[in-house]
Amino acid sequence: MTTTFATGTDQVSAKAEKALRAAMERLLAGRPTCTDGRLVKENLYREAGVSRATMNRAHDILTEWNHRTATTGARTPGEARRDDELQSLKRELKETKRERTDLQRRLDASATVIAALHHDNTALREELGDRGTVVVTLDERRSTREETIGPC
Structure with a gap:
């Protein structure tokens, strides 16, 4: 052969x-x-x-x-696709974490402002109560107004 x-x-x-x-x-x-x-x-x-x-x-x-x-x-081509997808997902996760951190900061700032406004509102109500002025809640005022004007 x-x-x-x-x-x-x-x-x-x-x-x-x-x-x-x-x-x-x-x-x-x-x-x-x-x-x-x-x-x-x-x-x-x-x-x-x-x-x-x-x-x-x-x-x-x-x-x-x-x-x-x-x-x-x-x-292999499959491994290369998997690695590319993994890198893409890592970038997406990093961006999502950054957005979440930003939103958490904004939420904390809003909570601080709301707490300060609540404190101020309570202090003003106490001051009005000391003067003898009657504070009317919005719900009471709305019901009186609807009876006078009628439903919209």
């Missing part, structure tokens, strides 16, 4: 080269058939169905593999 070697510096058969290239494309596309899809050399030779030694003799393919996986950080 005669073994033919692929061109270039690869010392593998054309069949092994074809299997390795097909496996590389499947892994890079995120469609593995035999592995978990991580972009590591172990998955490359297992996905191709060749031995590690055969893969190591495919110098051109390994150079291309190293070049193409360097930009992905050995992440």
Whole structure:
């Protein structure tokens, strides 16, 4: 049986080269058939169905593999999407926390103003009571007004 070697510096058969290239494309596309899809050399030779030694003799393919996986950080497309979504959610959470803190500050300031107004109102009622002036609540005044004017 005669073994033919692929061109270039690869010392593998054309069949092994074809299997390795097909496996590389499947892994890079995120469609593995035999592995978990991580972009590591172990998955490359297992996905191709060749031995590690055969893969190591495919110098051109390994150079291309190293070049193409360097930009992905050995992440599958699914992992890259997940990481991008995670970063987006972290930014959104940070913005939401900032908004919540701002709203809490505004709420605290409003509560302080309301407490001060309540204190002032109580003090004014006491002062009016000391003078002997009768304070009429708004509810009493409204009911008297409706009887005089009628419903709107």
